[in-house]
Amino acid sequence: MGNPKSATQRLAREYADQGDPNGWFEEFYARAGGDIGKVYWADLKPNPWLLDWLKERGASDRMRAITIGCGLGDDAEALSRYGYRVTAFDISPSAIAMCRQRYPASTVDYRVADLFNPPSAWLRGFDLVYECNTIQILAGLSRVQALAAISDLAAPGGEIVVSCRSRNAGEQLDSFPLALDRDEIDGFLRAGLTEIRFVAYDDDQEPPVPHFFAVYRRHA
Template sequence: MDEAARREFLNMVKAHQDRGDPSGWCDQVYRDVGGDFTAVFWADLVPNPYLISWLEDHPITGSRLRAITIGCGVGDDAEALSAHGYQVTAFDISPAAIDLCRQRYPDSRVEYVVADLFDHPRDWTHGFDLVFECNTIQVLPGAYRVRALNAIAAMVAPGGVALVSCRSRNTGEKEDAFPLPLDRSEIDGFVHAGLQEEGFVAYDDDQDPPVPHFFAWYSRPMG
């Protein structure tokens, strides 16, 4: 994305945020690619490598488990979860994103659905053995970030886990950035939401220049 396109994109995001519609701009991005999932500028088109590593280290045993991906984009992470044996629901607020997933994976076992994180089906609460969040919170402004984090945490069933991948920053840095990376105190909100931290990795990705990230996983105690 060149500088002019980025300015136009950021102006669109701000216009939606200013009218209290923090994620309404997402569908425009997916519609603008005209059905070409490879043209979604933020899509890596491969599963998150830390998700894959975690899945390989924690293979499913016994009965098939339910998983959900938050803001599934064009479906790479959802398909990876399915390939590792999970019964997967993948949702996005953008109808165009869900259309791209269904076109890209016409024979998929994943249930791709349009849904709003802030108004999701009631049976999703404590409904999943694995919840995967990647880069959703960081594109939201202000109080919507806490609401999103709490909504994500609430989907984790007793004994289940939340896996969280995001850009990271030191507290006080990049306050005006978009997306706004999470600092350590913000991602610790998953603990305040009733989950227990089980693992935490801080790393730099392979972009030039490298971008710092967090990958963390949390469990909900049984009972």
């Protein structure tokens, strides 16, 4: 059996060469055939940094939240358990089908949607926007556009929570996915948001992988 990460890299490059850099997402999830075990990057549990932040904040009073590129839904379900009215979307219909299969009784509104062409009602429509590792799997100008599109979902006074892999500027430029450096994630500041929290840390993998966890707020 080949290396699944290498196979994914080849798939992504094939679509990029065809002028459809985001088309590989659906093919990847469709190939899984509903088997969550074939989604090799999924932890199948909520992000621990998100959970710690939610515990610190306490239960939400039905505030609206949205999860970007929700994958298999673990983080969206965590937000729901803390009282948020959650919309979770992915560009892949097969990914959304797997979320609904995993959580048939969920109150999360799972949707197929494109970050670059969201429903107009979503713009400035959410009290909490959660982004985890979406930007890193994009390339070139799409990374800047994705950051701007994510920012545009936060309502006045709303917050954006970002969890992502990180790297030093100028390093690992040929990697896929390509982690964010500090200047890239500071694009949220250039989008007019205020930084509330910023943590750079190494996770518990061997070898450890550097990450950022950040929270931004839009002025009311």
